[in-house]
Amino acid sequence: MNSKALIVAAIAAVTFSFSGVAMAGAKSIDLPPDGVQLKPSALPGYAKAQASCVVCHSAEYLQYQPPTAPRPYWDAMVKRMKTVFKAPIDEADMPAIVDYLAKTYGNEQPK
C-alpha cells in the first residue's frame, strides 16, 4: 500500500467511526434539533441575547457557567465575545444582555 492509499483508508476509518457514534447517539439521546435554547425570561435582555448570543453557538455554553458568577463576570464575557470573536452585539444592548445573564444564569437568579 502506498502512502496515499493509507491516508484514504485512515479517512474512511475515521468517517465510519464518526457515523457510528452519531447513529448510536440518535438512538439513545433525545436532543433538540437546534441545540440548547436560552432560558426564557420577561427581561428585555432575553430577546437581545437571542439576537446576539446564539448566532455562533447554542445556549449550551451558558449552562456550564457557574451559577455563583457575579455581574462583572457576565459583563466581561459579553465584552470578550464582542472583542475577541467579533460578536455583532450593539454597545447599547450590552447592559440589558448582562442584566439578563446575571439574573438568569448568574448569582442574581431568584432563589
Ligand code: HEC
Ligand atoms: C461571533 C460569534 C459569537 C457570538 C455572537 C457569541 N459568541 Fe460566545 N463564543 C464564541 C466562541 C468562538 C466561543 C468559544 C471560545 C473558546 O472555545 O474558548 C464562545 C464561547 C462562549 C462561552 C463559553 C465560555 C467561554 O468563555 O469560552 C460562553 C458562556 C459564551 N460564549 C457566551 C456568549 C454570550 C453570552 C454571547 C452574547 C452576548 C455570545 N457568547 C456571543 C463565539 C461567539
